[in-house]
Amino acid sequence: MDGRAVLTALHWEETRLMVCSQGLPVLRRHVLVVDDESALREVLATFLEQYGFAVRTAPDGASALALLQIEPVDVILVDLQMPGISGLEMAFEVHKTKPHIPMALITATPKSIQPVTLRQTGISRVFAKPFDLEALVAWLQALPRNVEKLG
Numbered sequence: 001m002d003g004r005a006v007l008t009a010l011h012w013e014e015t016r017l018m019v020c021s022q023g024l025p026v027l028r029r030h031v032l033v034v035d036d037e038s039a040l041r042e043v044l045a046t047f048l049e050q051y052g053f054a055v056r057t058a059p060d061g062a063s064a065l066a067l068l069q070i071e072p073v074d075v076i077l078v079d080l081q082m083p084g085i086s087g088l089e090m091a092f093e094v095h096k097t098k099p100h101i102p103m104a105l106i107t108a109t110p111k112s113i114q115p116v117t118l119r120q121t122g123i124s125r126v127f128a129k130p131f132d133l134e135a136l137v138a139w140l141q142a143l144p145r146n147v148e149k150l151g
Helices: 036-048 059-069 089-096 115-121 134-144
Strands: 005-007 015-019 024-025 028-036 054-058 073-077 103-107 123-128
Touching: 028 036, 028 059, 036 054, 036 134, 054 059, 059 073, 059 089, 059 115, 089 103, 089 115, 115 123, 123 134
Parallel strands: 028 054, 028 073, 073 103, 103 123
Antiparallel strands: 005 015, 015 024
8 A cells, every 4th residue: 555545525526635654634636727718628637637636627707606606626727718707707706705715817818917906806826828737736736735624
């Protein structure tokens, strides 16, 4: 055995908490990827899962907001330009009710966004398309960890 015990999450039916070889709990981050481009959602999900992240995807802001009502999420990656609710509008709605969730904006036009707008919407990082996947993983791994209590 490699020293990792796995407990199953109720909501996602995926691993939520793992114990490393030293017996310390390691939280498996739940990442929500919101983008209207299905190919980008799939690439990001596959890539992040290879790094041990549990990934959910949504094709638009409305679907993401609905998912957030029933699923726990640790971090959100959201596209700026989507049909219906934009990434900034979605982030603003999330930030009003769940300000503790870190969010990053994915956009082809990062210079068009004012820093004050990012602060108001709770966006803490912007990744310009095409973005460096390793930089994205590094950002996700550097986020503070919260260990949930069991039982």
